[in-house]
Amino acid sequence: xxxxxxxxxxxxxxxxxxxLMLLDRKELCVCQLMGILGVAQPLVSRNLAILSRxxxxxxxxxxxxxxxxxxxxxxxxxxxxxxxLRNQTKNYTLIQKDMETxxxxxxxxxxTGKCDMKTFTEFLKKRKAKKGGRR
Numbered sequence: 001x002x003x004x005x006x007x008x009x010x011x012x013x014x015x016x017x018x019x020l021m022l023l024d025r026k027e028l029c030v031c032q033l034m035g036i037l038g039v040a041q042p043l044v045s046r047n048l049a050i051l052s053r054x055x056x057x058x059x060x061x062x063x064x065x066x067x068x069x070x071x072x073x074x075x076x077x078x079x080x081x082x083x084x085l086r087n088q089t090k091n092y093t094l095i096q097k098d099m100e101t102x103x104x105x106x107x108x109x110x111x112t113g114k115c116d117m118k119t120f121t122e123f124l125k126k127r128k129a130k131k132g133g134r135r
Contacts, residue, residue, distance in 0.1 A: 010054035
């Protein structure tokens with residue numbers, strides 16, 4: 001019963017659902033998620049910990065960075081949940097915007113050739129300036 005409540009608690013937050021959908025697309029580090037979601041590191045890290053405890057994520061370290069992805073050994077019930085989430089969220093405007101921002105973030109990272117906090121701070125500044133220029 002505890003595993004079931006842990007799973008549903010993990011799914012009961014918009015940010016965590018957005019994180020799951022992003023990680024379903026691609027492995028990401030905390031700073032990339034911060035850039036895409038526009039939220040602070042402690043919130044991203046806390047949500048990643050909750051999703052990890054529920055069995056949805058796996059983590060790997062590369063230097064000081066931690067990269068997260070959907071657990072390759074996901075239990076069958078969680079695979080079914082992920083399939084349901086994909087189907088239910090594919091037309092959500094916020095999820096679509098997250099995917100567009102993920103693409104922009106990926107392209108920016110390719111241009112700079114780096115994945116670090118400084119790079120994603122630059123990405124956020126350019127993104128904010130771009131949004132400000134449209135108004």
